[in-house]
Amino acid sequence: xxxxxxxxxxxxxxxxxxxxxxxxxxxxxxxxxxxxxxxxxxxxxxxxxxxxxxxxxxxxxxxxxxxxxxxxxxxxxxxxxxxxxxxxxxxxxxxxxxxxxxxxxxxxxxxxxxxxxxxxxxxxxxxxxxxxxxxxxxxxxxxxxxxxxxxxxxxxxxxxx
Numbered sequence: 001x002x003x004x005x006x007x008x009x010x011x012x013x014x015x016x017x018x019x020x021x022x023x024x025x026x027x028x029x030x031x032x033x034x035x036x037x038x039x040x041x042x043x044x045x046x047x048x049x050x051x052x053x054x055x056x057x058x059x060x061x062x063x064x065x066x067x068x069x070x071x072x073x074x075x076x077x078x079x080x081x082x083x084x085x086x087x088x089x090x091x092x093x094x095x096x097x098x099x100x101x102x103x104x105x106x107x108x109x110x111x112x113x114x115x116x117x118x119x120x121x122x123x124x125x126x127x128x129x130x131x132x133x134x135x136x137x138x139x140x141x142x143x144x145x146x147x148x149x150x151x152x153x154x155x156x157x158x159x160x161x
Contacts, residue, residue: 009134009144011151017158019083019121022128025154026086026119035157036060038149052080056088057097074099075114086119090134112136 015022025031027050033043037060045059058073074097079087091114092105102111115136122129132151137143 007136007138009132009137009139009141009147011132011147013130013132013151013155014124015128015130015155015158016126017128017161018126019123019128021158021161022121022130023083023086025158027082031157035154036150037153038062038146039153050077050080050086052077054080055097057093059095070095072097075117078116083121083123085121086117088117090115090117 025035027048029046029048032048033046036043036046036058040062042061043058044061045057047055047057049055054077056073056075056077060071060073062069062071072093072095073090074093075089075091077086077088079085091099092107093099099113101113102109115134118131118133118135120131120133122131132147134143134147137147
């Protein structure tokens with residue numbers, strides 16, 4: 001499901017797992033690295049200090065016709081309510097977590113330097129309704145497509161666990 005706001009991606013999924021497991025998919029770096037990113041992407045680095053004010057540094061690696069390419073993302077956890085809500089900032093960065101401008105990352109000039117990711121969890125017993133909102137990412141962007149691919153990978157990862 002997409003939002004009417006063209007500057008936010010909203011994806012709702014009902015996951016066939018408990019809210020505890022769904023939460024851990026986002027809060028445990030090993031689980032997060034296993035499913036995050038679009039198809040074909042690997043996450044060799046997922047440093048996540050999941051607490052308010054905690055930092056995150058994620059490396060996404062993809063094979064391209066010109067060889068492997070790495071993209072780094074950094075941010076800060078703004079809200080952490082276990083099994084309910086996770087809010088963090090997200091920005092492209094270098095491998096040290098220094099934020100890069102849209103121009104430095106070849107993004108359009110009107111792309112925000114920092115965006116916000118909100119993940120909400122609703123306990124449905126043995127299932128969990130998860131709503132992801134990425135504020136600042138247009139619904140028709142590569143980022144939106146990447147999120148849909150990543151959430152598909154999350155569903156597959158949970159099913160295989």
